[in-house]
Amino acid sequence: MRLILLGAPGAGKGTQADFIKDKLEIPVVSTGNLLRSAMAHGTELGKKVTAYMESGSLVPDELVIDLVKERITQDDCAKGLIFDGFPRTVAQAEALDQVMKVDAVIFLHVEDDVIVKRMSGRRTCPECQTTYHIVSHPPKQEGICDKCGSVLGIRSDDNPEVVRQRLAVYHKQTEPIVKYYEAQGLLKVVECEPTIEGTSALVEKALEV
Numbered sequence: 168m169r170l171i172l173l174g175a176p177g178a179g180k181g182t183q184a185d186f187i188k189d190k191l192e193i194p195v196v197s198t199g200n201l202l203r204s205a206m207a208h209g210t211e212l213g214k215k216v217t218a219y220m221e222s223g224s225l226v227p228d229e230l231v232i233d234l235v236k237e238r239i240t241q242d243d244c245a246k247g248l249i250f251d252g253f254p255r256t257v258a259q260a261e262a263l264d265q266v267m268k269v270d271a272v273i274f275l276h277v278e279d280d281v282i283v284k285r286m287s288g289r290r291t292c293p294e295c296q297t298t299y300h301i302v303s304h305p306p307k308q309e310g311i312c313d314k315c316g317s318v319l320g321i322r323s324d325d326n327p328e329v330v331r332q333r334l335a336v337y338h339k340q341t342e343p344i345v346k347y348y349e350a351q352g353l354l355k356v357v358e359c360e361p362t363i364e365g366t367s368a369l370v371e372k373a374l375e376v
């Protein structure tokens with residue numbers, strides 16, 4: 168199964184991607200995580216994308232498309248995958264169409280004001296990139312990643328000003344692809360519930376039909 172998880176920044180794509188990954192045993196391809204890892208390792212790509220990412224704008228399409236093309240040729244993607252954070256522009260969606268047939272697109276819908284609230288409490292593991300929320304999804308031990316034991320941090324682009332910028336970019340550049348996939352008959356809309364489990368149940372249902 169080849170899936171795309173679509174939604175605003177902070178809609179919970181990463182969390183639901185992990186849920187589907189465990190359920191269907193297919194890998195998550197998160198362009199945000201791939202780009203952050205390139206930055207952390209100081210690669211050529213990492214150097215090129217830092218300024219875009221820190222300001223909340225999109226990384227140029229060519230860079231992201233090349234990155235994805237390389238990632239999807241790896242063995243673990245053979246039986247399917249879940250895209251999280253890709254495509255983010257119509258140009259990226261068109262480029263993906265040329266190299267892969269997608270089976271479904273799950274659109275996680277959340278209102279902007281809910282997102283801004285959520286992002287202010289988000290904590291992220293710098294090692295394995297798992298995300299938490301200080302109120303709605305705290306780690307078992309405060310400030311420590313459940314999965315790998317690393318000290319949790321706040322992503323530099325999760326500060327309120329940059330969050331607003333990312334939302335503006337989302338509405339302008341990414342939202343048009345909702346229509347793009349709707350026109351292809353691939354779109355499944357999930358109205359997000361207040362809890363992670365509630366949303367996962369709806370995602371599961373969307374995958375069955």
Ligand code: ADP
Binds near residue numbers: 175333
């Ligand atoms: P979120 O979904 O919470 O905004 P991501 O980790 O998906 O976080 O993305 C963080 C940043 O990485 C984006 O603001 C953007 O700069 C860059 N990025 C990630 N994926 C893409 C993409 N497909 N195209 C362009 N830029 C991207």
Ligand code: ZN
Binds near residue numbers: 315317
């Ligand atoms: Zn971790």
